[in-house]
Amino acid sequence: MSDGFTAPPPPSAPAPRTRPTTVTIAGILMLVVAVAALIYLIASVAALGDLSDGFEAAYEGTELADIAGVMAASTLIAGVVYLLFGIALAILTVFNNQGRNGSRIATWVVGGVGLCCGGVSLIGIALGDVTSGMGDTDDPNLPDTEEIVEIMAQYEPGWFAPLTTTSTVIGVLALAAGLLLLALPPSNEFFRKPEQQFQPPPGYPPVG
Structure with missing residues (x-):
């Protein structure tokens, strides 16, 4: 038998937030950064032997001959560092897509550091200053920068510089665009913590 009291409907769950296009595209661009870093690393591994031979030939008989392998390995180390940045950004993208501010x-911090490193690398490539500073020693037998570049050109695979430069440019541009998209108003709204909705207690409002 009804006593005239109508139970209120159960509170509805808050509507899920819709991920804006800016965040989705930013995530895709972060994956592009990771792929570009992977390509750079693969190229460095493939050319490591040739680069090492080139440095050994360039510095043969000088005080730097013993560390020629280390110079070649520096390219490989740079590739590993780039890849770690890419992996970190890819992982952060998973949480960005969930709206976690x-x-x-963290993406801005990691991406900012990566952007600085990539920018410095591109500046060095643009200036053609890859081997600068290697001739600043007291060894009179050490070749000058132009000689080093000529010798390295004989050993370095023809595809190495174009591939690594292109992957670096793509990675830097994709990273810069992704970081910018995460700062646009639609992204800010998505990452803003939703306001708590008022949930009426059972029996509210009172009947009669």
């Missing part, structure tokens, strides 16, 4: 802040 903390991961977005």
Whole structure:
């Protein structure tokens, strides 16, 4: 028998937030950064032997001959560092797509460091200053920078510089665009913590 009291409907769950296009594209661009870094690393591994031979030939009989392998390995180390940045950004993208603002802040920090490193690398490539400073020693037998470049050109695979330069340019541009997209107003709205909705207690409002 009804006593005239109608139970209120159960509170509805808050509507899920819709991920804006800016965040989705930013995530895709972060994956592009990771792929570009992987390509750079693969190219460095493939050319490591040739680069090592080139440095050994360039510095043969000088005080730097013993560390020629280390110079070649520096390219490989740079590739590993780039790949670690790419992996970190890919992982953060998973949480960015869930609307976690903390991961977005971490993406800006990691991406900012990666952007600086990539920018410095591109500046060095643009200036053609890859081997600068290697001739600043007291060894009179050490070749000058032009000689080093000529010798390295004989050993370095023809595809190495274009491939690594292109992957670096793509990675830097994709990273810069992705970081910018995460700062646009639609992204800010998505990462903003939703306001708590008022949930009426059972029996509210009172009947009669």
